[in-house]
Every structure is written in structure tokens, then in C-alpha cells.
Amino acid sequence: MPSSRGIARFRAATSLGAAVVVLAVAASAFSLRVFAQHERNSGSQEAVARQWWQDAVFYEIYPRSFADSNNDGVGDLKGITSKLDYLRALGVDAIWITPCFPSPQVDFGYDVADYENIDPMYGTLADFDRLVAEARKRHIRVILDFVINHTSDKHPWFLDSESSRISAHRDWYIWRDGKPSEGPGALGAPPNNWRAIFGGSAWQFDPKTGQFYYHAFYPQQPDLNWRNPAVEKAMFDQARFWFERGVAGFRLDAVDTLFEDPALRDNPVLPGKNSFGEPKMESKYTSKLPEVHDVLRDLRKVADEYGAVLIGETWTNNIDELKEYYGQHSNELQMPMDLMFTSVKTLSAPEFRRQIAAVDAGGGWPVFVISNHDIDRSYNRYGDGQHNDQIAKLMAAMYLTLRGSPILYYGEEIGMENNDPKTKDEVKDPIGKVAWPAYRGRDGERTPMQWTPGPNGGFSTVTPWLPVPSSAQSHNVASESSDPESILNFYKHLLSLRHKEKALLYGDYLALNPDDPNVLSYLRRYRDETILVVLNFSSSPQTVTFDLSSQGLASAKGKTLLTSDPAKPAGSSLRSLSLAPYSAYIIRVSR
Numbered sequence: 001m002p003s004s005r006g007i008a009r010f011r012a013a014t015s016l017g018a019a020v021v022v023l024a025v026a027a028s029a030f031s032l033r034v035f036a037q038h039e040r041n042s043g044s045q046e047a048v049a050r051q052w053w054q055d056a057v058f059y060e061i062y063p064r065s066f067a068d069s070n071n072d073g074v075g076d077l078k079g080i081t082s083k084l085d086y087l088r089a090l091g092v093d094a095i096w097i098t099p100c101f102p103s104p105q106v107d108f109g110y111d112v113a114d115y116e117n118i119d120p121m122y123g124t125l126a127d128f129d130r131l132v133a134e135a136r137k138r139h140i141r142v143i144l145d146f147v148i149n150h151t152s153d154k155h156p157w158f159l160d161s162e163s164s165r166i167s168a169h170r171d172w173y174i175w176r177d178g179k180p181s182e183g184p185g186a187l188g189a190p191p192n193n194w195r196a197i198f199g200g201s202a203w204q205f206d207p208k209t210g211q212f213y214y215h216a217f218y219p220q221q222p223d224l225n226w227r228n229p230a231v232e233k234a235m236f237d238q239a240r241f242w243f244e245r246g247v248a249g250f251r252l253d254a255v256d257t258l259f260e261d262p263a264l265r266d267n268p269v270l271p272g273k274n275s276f277g278e279p280k281m282e283s284k285y286t287s288k289l290p291e292v293h294d295v296l297r298d299l300r301k302v303a304d305e306y307g308a309v310l311i312g313e314t315w316t317n318n319i320d321e322l323k324e325y326y327g328q329h330s331n332e333l334q335m336p337m338d339l340m341f342t343s344v345k346t347l348s349a350p351e352f353r354r355q356i357a358a359v360d361a362g363g364g365w366p367v368f369v370i371s372n373h374d375i376d377r378s379y380n381r382y383g384d385g386q387h388n389d390q391i392a393k394l395m396a397a398m399y400l401t402l403r404g405s406p407i408l409y410y411g412e413e414i415g416m417e418n419n420d421p422k423t424k425d426e427v428k429d430p431i432g433k434v435a436w437p438a439y440r441g442r443d444g445e446r447t448p449m450q451w452t453p454g455p456n457g458g459f460s461t462v463t464p465w466l467p468v469p470s471s472a473q474s475h476n477v478a479s480e481s482s483d484p485e486s487i488l489n490f491y492k493h494l495l496s497l498r499h500k501e502k503a504l505l506y507g508d509y510l511a512l513n514p515d516d517p518n519v520l521s522y523l524r525r526y527r528d529e530t531i532l533v534v535l536n537f538s539s540s541p542q543t544v545t546f547d548l549s550s551q552g553l554a555s556a557k558g559k560t561l562l563t564s565d566p567a568k569p570a571g572s573s574l575r576s577l578s579l580a581p582y583s584a585y586i587i588r589v590s591r
């Protein structure tokens with residue numbers, strides 16, 4: 001069984017301890033602007049403009065691993081285009097492609113060397129344009145990943161910056177003198193105690209110019225200096241480049257770390273060591289500085305010109321921090337991800353109930369995620385080794401019926417599991433090498449999409465860049481498509497309901513039976529339509545009773561719309577509902 005370690009925990013462990021997670025075409029042609037007016041019912045009945053991204057199901061694609069059209073072992077854009085029909089049939093409205101720009105690939109694309117092109121390993125700009133056009137035909141929008149905290153050290157801006165102290169781009173990055181250190185020939189010590197999220201000092205010495213530059217992540221990812229207006233202008237121009245090409249929005253990478261304390265004060269040191277064996281540290285002076293919000297407000301203005309959406313990689317510790325990312329006047333990120341949701345470690349009804357209630361009451365539009373390319377797959381995190389498929393359906397039934405926009409991670413819909421490296425030699429993700437064996441890196445959750453039961457999961461005819469687990473023989477698109485009880489077909493039904501049922505799209509969220517330790521139940525209500533979701537998070541059968549008299553539904557009847565209960569009960573008595581272990585029930589309630 002792969003470990004349940006993930007970068008969220010890894011980040012917590014490396015920098016702060018458990019309490020604090022550090023991290024961290026013309027648009028109009030595609031009707032990117034508001035295109036539906038509905039009454040949103042989130043407690044009140046006021047009519048507000050409904051935005052496209054509120055009704056959309058998002059799907060994250062890690063391009064190296066999704067579909068390999070030229071059989072070189074690495075996925076590509078043509079591969080993604082060839083799978084658009086699959087995505088449409090699944091019920092996906094928008095794909096977020098993690099960085100596919102030219103890059104030395106030290107951090108597998110999160111080290112961008114050119115923001116206005118496509119890495120040849122993935123194809124060309126023409127391939128990208130075709131992808132957008134084909135996606136549009138299928139009503140799928142394309143979201144790109146915008147890496148704004150840092151560039152690659154091979155980006156021409158950085159090459160110029162490091163060339164001399166008086167170069168035009170010197171102040172585009174964060175260069176500082178070291179602290180004098182003693183001894184003949186000493187080069188000086190780093191300017192302060194800041195540690196990189198990926199291990200080691202956050203300062204890299206450059207012998208040529210005799211100064212240190214700051215990097216929140218790898219040394220090959222120097223941080224941009226967002227205090228320099230020229231940086232902001234250049235980065236906003238890159239955003240426009242993609243908006244003009246028909247991109248419907250960005251997922252903003254590592255927004256927490258855009259600014260650092262100009263006085264370079266040391267971060268407070270905490271007791272204990274992180275996975276790198278280094279002292280744990282708070283990120284007081286390197287994360288979530290107030291200036292971040294100035295940039296987000298400005299970038300939002302650019303996005304608004306194109307009706308585009310900004311999704312944030314927002315690693316927050318509490319709901320107040322998350323709320324800040326929406327902006328005081330809803331003028332920052334429309335979709336900051338609630339990554340706290342991924343920190344729920346066990347299948348716990350009370351814990352999920354608490355998290356959902358917090359974000360639902362937060363005032364912003366919730367964004368639910370259970371897996372991504374930085375954390376262990378939910379299949380492993382919540383699976384008990386025996387009922388993993390059943391639990392995968394349960395998790396889906398939960399986060400795909402909540403009020404908010406979900407972001408699926410490729411392969412989640414077929415129950416893909418982590419395939420972690422077995423030895424240090426196998427590791428591709430640099431942090432997995434540095435922190436081995438305490439942490440094996442992120443390769444496990446980035447393995448190729450499993451399309452068929454054939455060799456390499458049908459991803460590629462040659463050995464792919466990461467190995468496919470043997471579970472691909474049962475968990476793959478082809479086999480699951482023809483099995484009515486598969487995880488894939490459960491996702492399809494669920495997403496179809498989500499698109500059809502107004503209560504699921506626009507309804508409010510009302511928790512029921514709030515003290516039940518095993519069963520999470522809630523209503524979604526829109527006008528006179530009500531859907532009841534009942535989720536048995538336990539390994540034993542349960543019986544639940546609902547008293548809906550205070551909702552005016554005293555003698556309501558239930559009709560099961562979808563269930564993962566193998567016995568498939570047809571009707572549902574709301575007075576006494578018997579639940580199979582780890583089963584989900586989505587029930588239409590009528591008077």
C-alpha cells in the first residue's frame with residue numbers, strides 16, 4: 001500500500017509543523033462572460049448573476065501523464081485533444097492543464113523558461129490552438145497554470161538578471177548581500193534564516209556577482225520581485241497573451257509566497273525537525289504577506305476584461321485566511337481552492353461536516369478538491385485496502401454534490417491509485433530524492449492515465465516516464481466503461497445529475513443530523529426542489545432517521561436518484577433509512 005504521505009503534510013512538516021501549512025480568441029467568442037441568470041439560493045433568494053465557473057466541473061490534467069499521441073512515453077497536447085470526447089462524456093466543463101510551457105523540467109514544468117510558448121515535448125502553439133478550438137466545440141473551456149511566484153533560472157529574464165549587478169533585469173529577482181562571515185576567503189553567509197519549501201537555504205549564492213538570490217522552491221526557481229512594477233506589467237502581458245488565445249482562466253501557482261519581508265527578518269524557529277532534518281520554521285515573513293492581495297486585485301482586473309476565472313493554489317490554515325483570497329469586495333480570486341479539505345486525514349463524517357460548514361458559511365464560492373499532483377491520491381488516503389472502490393464512490397458522492405465548484409484530478413474517476421517509487425533510484429521528483437526515505441516525492445500521484453488493461457495502461461507503446469501500477473488491469477477507462485457498477489460509471493451518473501438537478505447546481509446546503517458520528521447527511525434545496533444526500537462513512541451498516549418537519553417536509557417521500565449501495569434499494573423511507581457500509585444515497589425528496 002502506498003503511503004498516505006502528501007506534499008500538504010510534507011509542507012507542514014518541512015516548514016512549520018502541523019499547525020501551519022506553508023504553501024504551499026477573444027474570450028467573448030466563447031461566451032466567457034456571464035451567460036446565465038439564475039436565482040442563486042444560498043440562504044437568501046436574491047437574484048444574482050450566475051457565472052459560468054459556478055456551474056462548471058473542472059478537471060486537472062497533468063500533461064506529462066494524460067495521453068501520449070506520439071508514443072514517446074510522455075503525454076502531449078495532441079493526446080489531450082484526442083481525449084476530449086471522453087472528457088465531455090464524463091461531464092467535464094473545463095480542463096486545467098498544469099504547465100506545458102518551455103521548461104528545463106526541473107520541477108516538471110513549474111520552472112517556466114518562456115511564458116508565451118509550448119514546450120516541444122508537448123507540441124506547438126498550433127497544437128494548443130487546435131486543442132482550444134476542439135474543446136470549444138465540445139463546450140469545454142481550457143484553463144492554464146500561471147506560475148507567477150518564480151521563473152526558471154533559464155528564463156531570459158533571469159539569465160540577464162544574473163549576468164551583472166547593473167543588468168536591465170537585475171531587480172526583477174530578489175538579490176541581496178550575504179551576511180559577512182568570518183575566515184579568510186569566506187563568501188558570506190545567506191542574508192537570513194529563510195528555508196526553501198523544497199529544502200535547504202532559500203538563498204543561492206552567485207559567485208559571479210557576489211550576491212545571493214531568493215528562491216521559495218528549488219534553486220532553479222528564482223522568485224520574481226513583485227515589488228518591481230516592471231515585473232507586474234510583464235507578467236500581466238503574459239496573461240493577456242493566453243487570454244487572447246482563448247484561455248478561459250488560470251490556476252495561479254503558489255500565490256501565498258509572492259512577497260517576502262523587505263527587511264529580511266528571520267522567520268521564527270519552531271521546535272523539532274522537518275523531513276529534510278532541518279529546523280522547523282514559521283513562514284511569518286515569507287508567506288501570505290498583505291501585498292499579495294494588491295497583485296491579485298490587479299490581475300483580477302485583467303481577467304475581468306476577458307471574463308476569465310482565477311483559481312488559486314491557496315494553502316490556508318483556517319477559513320479566515322481563505323476568505324481573504326476572495327478579496328474584501330470579491331475582487332480577487334473567484335475560486336481560491338479550499339485545500340484544507342485535503343487535510344482531513346480519515347474518513348470522518350464529523351470532520352468533513354465541520355469543514356464543509358466552515359467553507360459554506362465563509363461567504364465565497366467554495367472550491368472543492370480531494371486530489372491533485374502534489375498530494376497522495378484520495379483513493380489511497382481514504383481507502384482501507386478492502387473497500388477502496390466503494391470508498392472512492394463515497395468520496396465522489398460527497399464532494400460532487402456540495403454547493404461549490406469541484407476540481408477533479410485525472411484518473412480519480414477510475415479509482416487510480418498512487419504508484420510510489422520503491423527505491424531512491426526510481427525517484428524522479430527532486431524533493432523525493434532529497435527527503436528520501438522520510439518522503440518519497442510526488443511521482444506516485446503523477447503516473448500515466450490508465451486507458452486500457454493493456455501494457456502501460458494503454459498510455460504509450462514505449463515505457464512511460466513513470467510506471468503504471470498493476471491495478472491498471474482492472475482500473476482503466478476501457479474496462480470500467482463496460483461495467484455498470486464501475487467507479488467511472490458512478491462518476492458519470494453523478495456528474496450528469498449535477499448538471500441536471502437545479503437543487504445540486506443552485507441549492508443551498510443544510511446539514512442534517514449534525515451529531516451523527518458515522519453518517520454525513522445534508523439537503524440541497526432550490527425553490528421547491530430538494531435533494532437529500534446520505535453518506536455512510538463507516539464500515540458497518542447504519543440506520544438513519546430524518547425529521548424534515550422544520551423544512552416543511554413532514555411527510556416527504558424519497559426517491560433514490562443514485563446510490564452506490566450494491567443492493568440498490570428502490571424507494572427510500574426517510575423515517576428509517578438502512579445504509580450499507582461506505583454507501584452513498586442521493587435522494588429526491590418530494591412532499
Ligand code: GLC
Pocket residue numbers: 023024107110111147217253254313373374
Ligand atoms: C505548486 C505546484 C507544485 C510545484 C510548486 C513550485 O505548489 O503545485 O507542483 O512544485 O508550486 O512551483
